[in-house]
Structures are given as structure tokens and as C-alpha cells.
């Protein structure tokens with residue numbers, strides 16, 4: 169038996185998600201590099217605005233009972249509140265945007281959660297930059313990048329266990345989760361694009377969403 173497959177129904181969902189959305193993850197790296205969120209507090213505030221709107225989309229899905237059934241420790245996840253507190257620390261207006269996850273349900277919702285939970289892994293590197301380059305911390309400005317209280321690795325492992333539950337072994341269901349993950353990556357990518365505009369160098373301040381597009 170191959171370590172990557174479930175004996176009954178094929179590939180594990182976590183493995184498929186990782187393999188089949190790898191290009192999207194790479195795209196996020198490229199976008200983040202272009203946006204340069206740690207150049208200064210102005211750039212960083214734009215990142216937090218995008219993060220807040222994305223986390224709000226994701227946490228909207230936490231209210232769905234079917235999602236709670238699959239991921240029982242949901243209440244320990246999500247960074248909407250942390251992002252909101254970071255925006256306040258930075259003195260930035262709360263951005264407004266229609267929810268992008270309205271009407272999303274299981275199994276797609278799980279793909280959205282995957283992108284958000286997975287991003288907590290890369291956030292370890294981003295957190296370090298926020299601390300070292302901008303002087304922020306888990307109690308001021310960089311709460312949204314800080315580890316969950318039980319630690320990144322444990323929280324991620326528990327989430328992967330939820331993804332790889334036998335009930336999610338069916339390939340057609342997995343396809344829908346992957347579609348949800350692609351939609352979530354697209355949403356985060358477009359939030360970054362909206363919040364980092366072409367005039368990023370002349371950053372002085374209305375950091376809210378209603379600014380000229382640019383990048």
C-alpha cells in the first residue's frame with residue numbers, strides 16, 4: 169500500500185490538495201514578492217486589510233453546521249478578530265467588501281479552510297519579518313501572523329486529520345474541495361491585487377479599500 173493513498177478510496181484529500189493547488193501556492197509567493205508587504209508599515213497595512221477580508225470570508229463558513237461536523241475544533245481557528253485588532257493597532261480604517269464566500273457550503277467550504285489553515289504555516293516566516301523589519305508582535309500589529317496557542321504544527325496536523333477522514337475519500341467530493349481551495353486562493357490573490365496598487369511607492373495613506381488600483 170502506498171503511503172499516499174487511502175486503502176479504500178484512493179488519494180488522501182490532504183495530498184491531493186497540496187499537489188493540485190501547488191501552482192496557486194507558487195502564485196501567492198510571486199504576488200507577495202511583488203507586493204513587498206514588509207517594506208514599511210504602509211505596505212504592511214495593505215496586507216492586513218487583505219488578510220482581514222479573507223479571514224472574514226473564511227470565518228463566515230464556520231457557522232455552517234456541516235463544516236463544524238468535519239472540523240470539530242473550528243472555534244480555535246481563524247484570524248478575523250486578530251486581523252481586526254491589528255488594523256486598529258495600525259490606525260487603519262476597516263476595509264469594506266462584499267463577502268466572497270456567501271452561499272459556499274460543504275464540500276467547497278473545506279477547501280477555503282484548507283487555504284486559510286495552510287497559510288498559517290507560511291505565516292511563521294511572515295511573522296518573523298513583521299517582528300524584525302517592522303517591530304510588530306503577537307500583541308501589536310502582527311496578531312494575524314502569530315501561531316495559534318497550541319502551536320502551528322499541532323493545529324495543522326489536527327486539520328489534516330480532519331481532511332483525511334474516511335468520509336472525504338470519495339474522488340468527486342474531493343474534486344469539490346479542491347475547487348473550493350482554488351476559489352479561496354483566487355480570492356486572496358485578488359484581494360492582494362486590489363489592496364496593493366500601482367502607486368505603492370507613493371504610499372501616504374488612505375489605506376482603506378477605496379484607493380486607486382495599482383501594482
Ligand code: HEM
Nearest residue numbers: 185186193196197200282283285286287289290291293356
Ligand atoms: C511569501 C509568502 C508565503 C510563504 C513564504 C509561504 C510558505 C509556506 C511554507 C513554508 C509552507 C509549508 C510547506 C510544507 O510544510 O512543506 C506553506 C504551506 C502552505 N501555504 Fe504558504 N506561504 C506563503 C504564502 C501563502 C499564502 C498567501 C497562502 C494562502 C492564502 C498560503 C497557503 C498555504 C497552504 C494552503 C499551505 C499548506 C500546503 C500543504 O498542503 O502542505 N501560503 N507555505
